[in-house]
Structure formats: C-alpha cells, structure tokens
Amino acid sequence: MVSSKGSRFLSKKASEVHPVTAVLPKPRLDYRAISESIVYKSHNAFNRKAPLPIGALQSVARHYDEQKELSSKLGLKRHTRSNLGEKMRKIKDPIEKQAKVAELEQKLVAVEDDLLGLALQIPNDTHPEVPIGPEEAAVVLSTHGPDPIAASGDRDHMNVGRALGILDFEAGATVTGSSWYYLLGEAALLEMALTNYALSIALKHGFRFVTTPDVVRADIALRCGFQPRDQNADPPVSQMYHITSSNPSHPELVLSGTAEIPLGGMFANQIYTEQALPLKVVGLGRSFRAEAGARGADTRGLYRVHQFSKLELFVVCGEDASEQAMKELRIVQSEIFAGLKFPFRVLDMPTEELGASAYRKYDMEAWMPGRGSWGEISSTSNCTDYQSRRLHIRYRRSSGTLPSSSSASAQSAPAIPFAHTLNGTAAAIPRLIIALIENGARFDEEGKPVGIDLPSALEPFWHGTSSIIRWN
Structure with a gap:
C-alpha cells in the first residue's frame, strides 16, 4: 500500500487488483432505479439526444423482472440440491433435474447480458439546473x-x-x-x-x-x-x-x-x-x-x-x-x-x-x-x-x-x-x-x-x- 497525504488506501494488494491479465468485472448498474423511473429516464435521454433504441427503457424493466424471477427459481433449486446428501442426490436428483438447473442458468446469463447491453446505452441523469437544448x-x-x-x-x-x-x-x-x-x-x-x-x-x-x-x-x-x-x-x-x-x-x-x-x-x-x-x-x-x-x-x-x-x-x-x-x-x-x-x-x-x-x-x-x-x-x-x-x-x-x-x-x-x-x-x-x-x-x-x-x-x-x- 501507498501511504502519504492524499494517497490511496487500497483494500487489496496492488498485484491482486491489477494483475497483468486483469479483466474488470461487468459493470454494476442500478436496474431497480432505472425500472422505477422510466418516464424521467426517457425524457432525460430525449433532452440529451442520446441514441437510445426505441423501447429500450421498457425492455430494461421487463428484463429486470425476468432476471429476478429466474434468480429466485434458480436459488430455490440450488438450495434444494444443497440440502440433499451425496447419496440422496444421486437418487432424487436425476440427470433431467440437473439439466433443468443448467437450463435456468443459461437463461439467466442470456437475460443478464441483454439487460446489461440495454442499460449501458442509457446516459447519466442530469442536474436539474442544466439548460435544455443544443x-x-x-x-x-x-x-x-x-x-x-x-x-x-x-x-x-x-x-x-x-x-x-x-x-x-x-x-x-x-x-x-x-x-x-x-x-x-x-x-x-x-x-x-x-x-x-x-x-x-x-x-x-x-x-x-x-x-x-x-x-x-x-x-x-x-x-x-x-x-x-x-x-x-x-x-x-x-x-x-x-x-x-x-x-x-x-x-x-x-x-x-x-x-x-x-x-x-x-x-x-x-x-x-x-x-x-x-x-x-x-x-x-x-x-x-x-x-x-x-x-x-x-x-x-x-x-x-x-x-x-x-x-x-x-x-x-x-x-x-x-x-x-x-x-x-x-x-x-x-x-x-x-x-x-x-x-x-x-x-x-x-x-x-x-x-x-x-x-x-x-x-x-x-x-x-x-x-x-x-x-x-x-x-x-x-x-x-x-x-x-x-x-x-x-x-x-x-x-x-x-x-x-x-x-x-x-x-x-x-x-x-x-x-x-x-x-x-x-x-x-x-x-x-x-x-x-x-x-x-x-x-x-x-x-x-x-x-x-x-x-x-x-x-x-x-x-x-x-x-x-x-x-x-
């Protein structure tokens, strides 16, 4: 860590934070805030002349609901499996059930990718005192x-x-x-x-x-x-x-x-x-x-x-x-x-x-x-x-x-x-x-x-x- 006036205080060692082949995690956007303010976000994008696809905000809200539903179902199935012992899992968790879990996981990944792709196109909010126009x-x-x-x-x-x-x-x-x-x-x-x-x-x-x-x-x-x-x-x-x-x-x-x-x-x-x-x-x-x-x-x-x-x-x-x-x-x-x-x-x-x-x-x-x-x-x-x-x-x-x-x-x-x-x-x-x-x-x-x-x-x-x- 570096220690000096105005310097950084890191939670990890520099080598852990910035390895040579580091790839940043996916952006973490506030989907809930977007879904709860579609009208404002829409007007804001229009005022900023942002190149936002038609219906993008409504799609974010829809995908967010779908993401929550899939996450809940997947979490429940994973929890059920974890409560079974190894022997019982082999008996009561046949291949088809495992396949359903894998299918849910794939659907969730696809929905999350679509959700992120749409949300990334939404511009930042705007200060209320900013003039509107060109x-x-x-x-x-x-x-x-x-x-x-x-x-x-x-x-x-x-x-x-x-x-x-x-x-x-x-x-x-x-x-x-x-x-x-x-x-x-x-x-x-x-x-x-x-x-x-x-x-x-x-x-x-x-x-x-x-x-x-x-x-x-x-x-x-x-x-x-x-x-x-x-x-x-x-x-x-x-x-x-x-x-x-x-x-x-x-x-x-x-x-x-x-x-x-x-x-x-x-x-x-x-x-x-x-x-x-x-x-x-x-x-x-x-x-x-x-x-x-x-x-x-x-x-x-x-x-x-x-x-x-x-x-x-x-x-x-x-x-x-x-x-x-x-x-x-x-x-x-x-x-x-x-x-x-x-x-x-x-x-x-x-x-x-x-x-x-x-x-x-x-x-x-x-x-x-x-x-x-x-x-x-x-x-x-x-x-x-x-x-x-x-x-x-x-x-x-x-x-x-x-x-x-x-x-x-x-x-x-x-x-x-x-x-x-x-x-x-x-x-x-x-x-x-x-x-x-x-x-x-x-x-x-x-x-x-x-x-x-x-x-x-x-x-x-x-x-x-x-x-x-x-x-x-």
Whole structure:
C-alpha cells in the first residue's frame, strides 16, 4: 500500500487488483432505479439526444423482472440440491433435474447480458439546473480577464505563426496528413511553459502529478463513457485510433482520446476508505482524436487536431461531495486562465452537450480575435457514479456515516457505495497557444507580425531567450 497525504488506501494488494491479465468485472448498474423511473429516464435521454433504441427503457424493466424471477427459481433449486446428501442426490436428483438447473442458468446469463447491453446505452441523469437544448442554449455564468479586442483576420494564429516561423502545418501534412502539425522554436517552448505553469497551480491545490499511458484498452474507454463511433455521422465513424495486433488473444487497444481515460482506469476495481477521499490527481498525456472534423473556420490550424498535449484534472470523491468538488475544479481552472491574461468566460452547458457520462458540465471559452469568436479551452464534468459503476470504484463508509439524502434512502444505503468521479481540463495546449498568439500578436507599422506578448506568469517556466517574445 501507498501511504502519504492524499494517497490511496487500497483494500487489496496492488498485484491482486491489477494483475497483468486483469479483466474488470461487468459493470454494476442500478436496474431497480432505472425500472422505477422510466418516464424521467426517457425524457432525460430525449433532452440529451442520446441514441437510445426505441423501447429500450421498457425492455430494461421487463428484463429486470425476468432476471429476478429466474434468480429466485434458480436459488430455490440450488438450495434444494444443497440440502440433499451425496447419496440422496444421486437418487432424487436425476440427470433431467440437473439439466433443468443448467437450463435456468443459461437463461439467466442470456437475460443478464441483454439487460446489461440495454442499460449501458442509457446516459447519466442530469442536474436539474442544466439548460435544455443544443449548444446555443448554454448559459454564461461569469466572464473574466480584459475586454475582448476587435476581431481581425490579421491575428489569425496560422498567419502569425507562419510569419514568425513557429508553426508548420505543411510539413505535418506531408509527414502524417491534414490536422497534424509541428510546433517550432518559441511555440514548442510555449507548450512546455504552459504545461509546467498549469501543473504548478494544480500541485498548489493538492493534486498529485501522474504521467499516464497513451494506449488504453478499448473496454476502459467505453467504461469511461467514450463511444467508439460518432453516431451523428453517416455512416458512423470511429472517434478513436485503434491499434491492430496479430495476436487475437490480446485485448483491443486504442490511443487515448484524453488522459481522463487512463486516470479513471487507474482507480478501477478498487475500494478506498472514506478517510482517503477525495483523491485528486493531475495527469499529463497525449490526446488522440480521429475525428478532426470537416475543414472550416472551426477546425483551422491548431483548433481541432488529431494529436495534442493535455493536462487533465481528475477527482474521486464520496457521493455527497461531488458538487463541491466541481466548484473547486472550476476555481483551479479559473486561476490558471486568469494568469494568462486573455478574456475568458464560463458556461453552464446544455443537455445536448453533456455526452453520455456527465451529470453537469462547465465549459470555459477564450476570446480568439483571429477566429473572430469564443473558442472552448476547457471543460469540467461531474460524472457522479456513471464511470465508477462501470469501473468498479467504491469506498468503505466510516462507521455510522450515512448519505445526506432522505432518511428512507439513507437507511438502505450500501456500506460500500460507488464513488463519484469528476474531470476537468487544466491545459489543452493547442487551444491555449491559439488564444495567446491571437491576443498577444505584435505588429510593425506595415501590419507584419513581429512578435508575441506573453503573460509574465509563464516567464519562470520559459527556457532560453527569444527576440520575438516580450513579457507583460
């Protein structure tokens, strides 16, 4: 076990929890809660535009009743057999009775598989204050930083970056393809400075630094709520890069779309003490996105690319603590972006932008004058127990503690409940580079880019000197 401030307290040895060939148990979903709230779940899926098959919720309720009935019959038959002695079992439990038990077992497995398959498609519940509708329905909660400067195509980060010799999209296209790029000189140094600057603030707020694997099992990505295909595309296209293997016995692997996936997997199949929570980690990884999107203003340059560096915040906490944890993540992110001195705002994202796993999501957008619009630089999601039920992340309650919900539900609360998980972007590097270049570009009298003004908060993390960088 590891013992330190903010560290983990495991119920098993690490070798027992994470053997080399470990396969996680099936997700444990709350079928009873689904069956008792079909109307709400149906409206919730509709509001989120979740691709839920027609009649799926009613089928879950029907399969749940069938599962309970089969489990009861099977339990009764097993109990009867166990009460017979070995000799009596040979006499009174002929082959045909054993066959009936086996038949019941097969039926139960089939029903449970169908039940799980349907229930896994149901999105998380939604916070009652979340706006209903598409992206345009987002509510601006707060605005920070200086007043936005006037939009100007001269400030486009591609034009400025090419003129200063710090961005190379053509070489990226030659070597790999469209939406790949090179950061050169000051742009590459800016990536390092941004990473270490954001990391320093996360560490100050008690997060533990983790470097994550960039290759993960496809099953882990699914359990975290990342769908393997974009169902809105026609035909559906993969959102992930899949790694092929000549050995069919190897698990399916994908390149991670965000450090949130390996960070969530790090806590999988573990039980913590309540005193060990919250667990707060900040992970650095490369993010790979196969769906860079159609060409246009929203995908130009660094805005939507196939690979980028990303520093991710991740929290595991008790079921009553996630709303407060979400507020704390927002404070950390606001501190990071405020130090970068560009205009940014915080939005409460509407139902159609929540994806499958988020109960509530805040986005942060920076003003990008070269694009002439606000652009997303960060998000924070409270996933409640959506991921933990799939990854089996639980905690053992302290003696006498109960959830702060109604007394009736508190009395029936499990002693080892599922934890809540949250994630938030500390630094998505390319988007921050866009905001810094477009807000800080410096021009000569003829309108030619000659340099970039960068916030002084990055100077302690800068390596070397540069004639085009000025600190302010």
